[in-house]
Amino acid sequence: MTATIQAPTVSPVAPTFLPLYRQIKALVLRGLEAGEWKPGEAIPSESELAARYRVSQGTVRKAIDELAAENLLVRRQGRGTFVATHGEPRQQFRFLRLAPDHGEPGPYASRTFECRRGRASAEAARMLELKPGDAVVAIRRVLLFGGEPIVLEDITLPGAVFKGLTAERLAEHEGASIYHLYETDFGTRMIRADEKLKAAAADPTAARLLGVAAGTPLLSVERVAFTYGDRPVEWRRGLYRTDRHHYTNALY
């Protein structure tokens, strides 16, 4: 059988042949993007999708395999396949790679200093693919571990997407992942992020907020987070105290 769900896009250089399971993957992805199934909900069973798309279950399976490998879906044997969410404890710290040098991680908390609406700087506009002057939301907060301030973060969001975001709403959400808030209150699911790390000296403000001396070396983590279709929806810069913590990374 050489069923073709949609004619393979003929583009220069790129693959001249799009496997059926990739087409199915694209269709499921479109459903996810359109919100056909919400985060935490189950998508239809493999056999149901196979019937819907007129392909074998094995083909659907391979499509879902890839989406699960990309952390967009979560398979649970005997129960079904679910749309991934940042609400579950396991996903909570998926994007925060900080670990204590010794012992177990202490209790986590966040303190928001600022949450105001403003206009995108040239840099913010470039990072978020906006036009300079477009509306943005700027958040400044500190993350505490074991009661100690460890991370100072400046988060910039496109104002058009995050309309009703206030300091109060953030405070209510205290303790949970901010990505969960994006998901539940703004229908925006984070799926991927790029980070650039540097070492930087603490300026007086950062030094005060983190409780270190000015000039102390800090780990600077600049992150752009993306939702479906590689659309950037968050730009943040974090300054990490690394005297008793470190940023972990695994290479394969």
Place this chain on the structure above:
Amino acid sequence: MTATIQAPTVSPVAPTFLPLYRQIKALVLRGLEAGEWKPGEAIPSESELAARYRVSQGTVRKAIDELAAENLLVRRQGRGTFVATHGEPRQQFRFLRLAPDHGEPGPYASRTFECRRGRASAEAARMLELKPGDAVVAIRRVLLFGGEPIVLEDITLPGAVFKGLTAERLAEHEGASIYHLYETDFGTRMIRADEKLKAAAADPTAARLLGVAAGTPLLSVERVAFTYGDRPVEWRRGLYRTDRHHYTNALY
């Protein structure tokens, strides 16, 4: 068919059921570990392995899929499946995540200052799972990009594994990945590494070798690299200048 290559290990908590393809994977892994096929060489075809292990080709395929996903094997359509190697250009910088802030990466070079044999410190012993006082090789070198010194690295290796390693041998190898040298000259293939990142102030020595002022914030990258069976075989600490470069990371 419910063929069982080896009785599933009955262990507490752990899976009470080991799928056939995992057993095949373990067997292929054993072959890789034993050097049955050398880096860069082709392993037997899927059908050949299927016949050898008395399973279907699909089962072999799934085993190889996982090994390829872990970068231990490389599939090349129409040609075969090959043992991964650090010798190919594509693998060259797999473990070096540094990128210039602007423009293309400049030409790469390394300069080795020191390569001496010594005894493992308590810390080195812990990192490399040796006993304090065991033989080690200590290397100090600088990595240059576009002629500028950017990284200062101290590498510690278990002396028992790296017997004939000298500064001369390192110099001859100039320009290529050091992991390629480990592979070709010492039969030790790096497959995985864990990194811990911190910010640190440049001490006088580091400052001199990197051409910055003492106290300049540097990115400290501590890495333990592993070979088959999660055996640590390299411990290194790098100090990165991040005034015009940054460490990149992708989160999924």
Place this chain on the structure above:
DNA sequence: CAGTGGTCTAGACCACCAA
């Protein structure tokens, strides 16, 4: 052209979960 990996199918059966 032969040989390799890559895709797709159809069907059987197993492991797991919830009701």
Place this chain on the structure above:
DNA sequence: TGGTGGTCTAGACCACTGC
């Protein structure tokens, strides 16, 4: 017990490589 994902098989055909 029924439904879900997970495994395994056997066979067909396609895409790619090298001779």
